[in-house]
């Protein structure tokens with residue numbers, strides 16, 4: 001059936017991999033101004049949760065969803081420890097450069113150049129992106145919040161990815177022009193932009209970004225919050 005991605009605005013996605021639900025950076029309504037109002041931390045289904053870093057716009061609903069569903073929280077060691085201290089003890093700690101085989105596929109934690117402080121001020125360790133090689137062969141790179149880095153070339157040299165989910169908002173992360181270079185570095189066949197238009201400092205026109213990417217021979221899918229895409 002392939003891998004289905006549903007976008008909830010900002011950096012929040014739910015992956016459906018052959019029925020297994022993986023929530024990425026949960027930031028749902030009412031906290032996320034872009035997220036559809038009818039989907040909330042009280043209703044979302046999750047078997048696994050991927051947290052790229054500790055900022056509130058990526059973990060706002062993490063504790064509530066993890067406690068209610070009992071999903072396995074995948075993140076770096078510090079964030080998994082922090083989640084356990086909040087009462088969400090089902091975690092799998094990793095660190096930058098490590099990969100592990102989960103039931104849905106192999107997930108590798110990769111470099112992100114950003115910061116990572118938890119909402120209560122404790123350290124979230126290093127931020128990370130993730131590359132997931134799903135069991136059906138599909139590769140997705142979630143960059144997380146990051147600057148453009150030359151390390152991204154390593155992902156391209158290792159064979160590239162089917163889809164790169166890249167922030168384009170600028171100000172807190174790379175902006176559209178750097179995201180085009182990132183897409184080239186990681187040899188992405190397709191880009192799905194995220195982390196834009198949630199707040200005034202990260203206003204962008206994703207259609208302009210998509211046009212520039214198309215000019216470079218890379219496909220781009222701009223998802224509206226609530227919209228899904230099957231890879």
Ligand code: NI
Nearest residue numbers: 053055114145
């Ligand atoms: Ni952040």
Ligand code: MN
Nearest residue numbers: 055057058145
């Ligand atoms: Mn962010």
